[in-house]
Amino acid sequence: xxxxxxxxxxxxxxxxxxxxxTWLDKTHEVVVVSPQSNYNWxxxxxxxxxxxxxxxxxxxxxxxxxxxxxxxxxxxxxxxxHPEGSADSxxxxxxxxxxxxxxxxxxxxIPYDYLINATGPKLNFAATEGLGPGKHTVSVCxxxxxxxxxxxxxxxxxxxxxGARCRFVVGTGHGQCTCQGAAFEYVVNLEFExxxxxxxxxxxxIFLTNEYELGDFGMDGAFIRRNGYITPTNIFTESxxxxxxxxxxxxxxxxxxxxxxxxxxTLAGEEHELxxxxxxxxxxxxxxxxxxxxxxxxxxxxxxxxxNGFMKVDADYTQKPYxxxxxxxxxxxxxxxxxxxxxxxxxxxAPPHPISRxxxxxxxxxxxxxxxxxxxxxxxxxxxxARSIADxxxxxxxxxxxxxxxxxxxxxxxxxxxxxxxxxxASMTVFPIVPDYERxxxxxxxxxxTTGEIGLAGHWIKVILHYMFLYKARxxxxxxxxxx
Amino acid sequence: xxxxxxxxxxxxxxxxxxxxxxxxVYATQPTxxxxxxxxxxxxxxxxxxxxxxxxxxxxxxxxxxxx
Numbered sequence: 314x315x316x317x318x319x320x321x322x323x324x325x326x327x328x329x330x331x332x333x334x335t336w337l338d339k340t341h342e343v344v345v346v347s348p349q350s351n352y353n354w355x356x357x358x359x360x361x362x363x364x365x366x367x368x369x370x371x372x373x374x375x376x377x378x379x380x381x382x383x384x385x386x387x388x389x390x391x392x393x394x395h396p397e398g399s400a401d402s403x404x405x406x407x408x409x410x411x412x413x414x415x416x417x418x419x420x421x422x423i424p425y426d427y428l429i430n431a432t433g434p435k436l437n438f439a440a441t442e443g444l445g446p447g448k449h450t451v452s453v454c455x456x457x458x459x460x461x462x463x464x465x466x467x468x469x470x471x472x473x474x475x476g477a478r479c480r481f482v483v484g485t486g487h488g489q490c491t492c493q494g495a496a497f498e499y500v501v502n503l504e505f506e507x508x509x510x511x512x513x514x515x516x517x518x519i520f521l522t523n524e525y526e527l528g529d530f531g532m533d534g535a536f537i538r539r540n541g542y543i544t545p546t547n548i549f550t551e552s553x554x555x556x557x558x559x560x561x562x563x564x565x566x567x568x569x570x571x572x573x574x575x576x577x578x579t580l581a582g583e584e585h586e587l588x589x590x591x592x593x594x595x596x597x598x599x600x601x602x603x604x605x606x607x608x609x610x611x612x613x614x615x616x617x618x619x620x621n622g623f624m625k626v627d628a629d630y631t632q633k634p635y636x637x638x639x640x641x642x643x644x645x646x647x648x649x650x651x652x653x654x655x656x657x658x659x660x661x662x663a664p665p666h667p668i669s670r671x672x673x674x675x676x677x678x679x680x681x682x683x684x685x686x687x688x689x690x691x692x693x694x695x696x697x698x699a700r701s702i703a704d705x706x707x708x709x710x711x712x713x714x715x716x717x718x719x720x721x722x723x724x725x726x727x728x729x730x731x732x733x734x735x736x737x738x739a740s741m742t743v744f745p746i747v748p749d750y751e752r753x754x755x756x757x758x759x760x761x762x763t764t765g766e767i768g769l770a771g772h773w774i775k776v777i778l779h780y781m782f783l784y785k786a787r788x789x790x791x792x793x794x795x796x797x
Numbered sequence: 798x799x800x801x802x803x804x805x806x807x808x809x810x811x812x813x814x815x816x817x818x819x820x821x822v823y824a825t826q827p828t829x830x831x832x833x834x835x836x837x838x839x840x841x842x843x844x845x846x847x848x849x850x851x852x853x854x855x856x857x858x859x860x861x862x863x864x
Contacts, residue, residue: 519818548825555824556832562817579817722855737835740848742855762855768835770845796856 315341315706318407318425320391320603322347322375324355324688325659326431328695328797331788334384336703343383344423346409348390350374352786353456356688357779359498362451362459362593363506364467365731372456373787382788387411389421391432391601394617396652397608405654427702430624430657431695434598437487441596443570444486450570450592453499465591466503473512479590482575484521486594488566488680491531492687493524496595497550498727503593504557505730519587520554520561521577521594524682525672527551527561531682533669535743536756537765543756546741549765553729553739562587564672566680567594582675597683598660600624616651623663624649626656630663635670640719640749642666647698648713656698659691668747689723690716690746692797719747722762726775729767738771740764 317337319330322345333343351372360366379386389409398404406424413419436454438445446452451462469479483500485493500520507513520527528534528546535546554561564580575594576586600622605614618624628644642665649655657663664684672681686694697716704711722744730736742764748757756763785795827835834840 551821551824552826555821556826559821561819561821563819565817583817585817722858724852724855734838735836742851744855744858762851762858764851766844766848768844769838769841770848773841773845774848 315426316344316424317341317427317429317702317706318344318346318423319429319431320346320407321431321433321659321661322349322352322386323431323433323659323691325433325661325691325695326429327352327375327786328692329429329431329658329699330379330384331382331792332696332699333703334382335793336699337706339383341706342385344385344387344425345375345379346387346389346391346407346423347375348388350376350388351456352378354779354783354786355454356495358453358456358459359495359502359728360731361456362453362462362466362499363502363731364463365506368456368460371459371783373783378786378788387421387423391603392420393604393606394428394430394655395422395606395608396428396617396655400608400610403608405652426654427706428655429695429698429702430603430655430661431659432601432603432661434660435601435622436596437599438596440489440599441487441567441570441594444567444594444596448570449572450486450575450594452595453495453593454595462593466506469591470507470510470512473507473515474510476515478515478517480517480519480588482519482521482587482589482592482594484519484562484565484594485523485682486567486570487597488523488578488678489597489683490523490595491598491683491685492595493522493682494530494685494725494727496520496522496593497530498729499593500559501553501557501727501729502731504559505732505736509732518557518559519589520559521565521567521575521587522561522563522682523565523680524563525580525669527554527563529669529682531667531669531685532743532746533748533757535741535758535763535765536760537741537763538760539764539766543760546765549739553767564680566674566678570594578674578676578678578680580672580674580680600661600663617649617655619663621663624655624657624661626650626662628663628665630665633666638666640717640745640747640751643717643719643747645715645717645720646701646713647694647716648701656702658695658698660686662686662694685746686718688725689797690718690721693721696797717745717747719745719749721746726771726778728772728775731772733772734769736772737767737769738775739767740771740774
């Protein structure tokens with residue numbers, strides 16, 4: 314009997330655990346540890362953050378789903394990994410903190426044979442003074458955050474209906490953020506909703522981003538073949554903002570936020586400030602702060618984790634300049650090199666370097682988009698890691714399964730207005746996610762599979778994907794037929 | 798430290814940038830025909846199947862690579 318412990322029940326963890334349960338017979342145990350009681354389909358938080366959906370429409374309780382599937386669920390926070398076991402036993406285990414109702418937090422060891430670290434990111438609001446819910450800006454990273462954002466947005470809409478003029482600033486709250494796609498989606502949806510409420514003429518909308526150029530999206534931009542041209546995503550994104558009269562600020566590192574004021578440094582080294590009535594600024598990501606200890610109890614966190622808290626896997630972490638980056642630097646199996654029974658999936662793995670070209674301001678501030686690894690790649694990596702572990706548990710010979718982001722494509726549908734007949738969405742596919750200039754020397758990607766267009770059809774697809782992926786996440790009959 | 802001069806309401810239309818803010822006035826903009834086609838049902842139904850096909854091909858390619 315083997316026990317596989319999955320830390321995290323986000324897109325990667327919640328993909329890996331059900332597949333493991335399917336591929337392993339009942340003599341083996343699958344355990345999911347997550348501090349959250351609910352699963353959240355994060356992409357739809359954009360709509361929740363504008364009052365177009367409720368929390369119940371984007372999230373559901375995990376316990377009944379796991380109970381039905383035969384997966385043990387521990388609502389707890391993982392704090393430490395002991396990959397060599399303890400002085401008493403060589404069996405590896407993970408320590409979790411569980412809140413017992415009416416009591417203090419209890420630390421519990423959970424032994425494992427295989428471990429998947431799918432803890433996702435720590436939303437590092439603390440990296441920027443004044444950033445985040447409870448301070449001076451809102452966020453759509455969690456259902457709670459998005460609900461608060463919607464309340465603030467709708468309150469301002471009411472004020473604008475009374476004649477007030479408001480400025481909305483949407484984007485990234487630090488020079489090292491990722492997820493620009495989500496911020497872009499929020500800003501165009503917000504602008505659409507202002508029009509729907511009949512107050513667009515009362516609003517000024519500004520997109521503030523750490524990207525070097527619009528359309529970078531943390532993947533060094535992309536080229537798309539359309540209308541007889543090979544067009545960079547910069548042109549595509551700039552056009553989407555221009556037609557909506559959304560202004561933009563690029564190459565910005567948000568340094569500090571005060572009530573109604575954002576202070577930022579640009580790549581040119583200039584300091585600026587901007588007033589706002591509402592700001593939705595995403596935080597940078599970091600690892601969740603897991604520690605690791607050897608058998609003697611000595612800390613070995615640096616052996617398992619990169620300085621940013623993400624787990625080291627089979628990537629090439631050698632420091633080298635942008636010109637020497639290769640597709641082969643990216644991990645393929647997501648196996649921990651020092652402890653082969655540990656894997657990392659989704660945002661939890663440490664990328665070898667960013668995808669976008671790094672830039673530093675004259676003051677030494679790094680300002681560029683960091684590598685995205687959310688959504689489709691996270692789920693695919695979760696499935697592939699589960700397959701590798703299932704093979705090992707069942708004694709199948711052969712190499713581990715692989716899903717390098719340099720061999721993996723991604724489809725992304727970014728809503729730009731939610732309406733069944735008047736809405737639109739930008740539908741993009743890229744292949745591969747990490748450009749491979751050895752295979753595709755000119756553009757780094759296969760232009761046959763790298764596409765983009767905007768239209769109502771994209772919105773229909775976005776709505777269908779919302780219901781389809783929640784159906785899959787609830788593990789309803791036939792869930793395996795739905796791709797990641 | 799300079800303060801952004803953007804409080805003149807929408808006054809930046811005359812130039813491409815106001816301080817660090819890009820008003821995107823020189824960006825490529827869709828024609829009325831393009832905007833019409835974006836929500837024209839028969840065309841969008843066709844695009845719906847076309848985009849889905851592209852995504853299925855992309856997924857198919859991945860499955861082939863990661864077997």
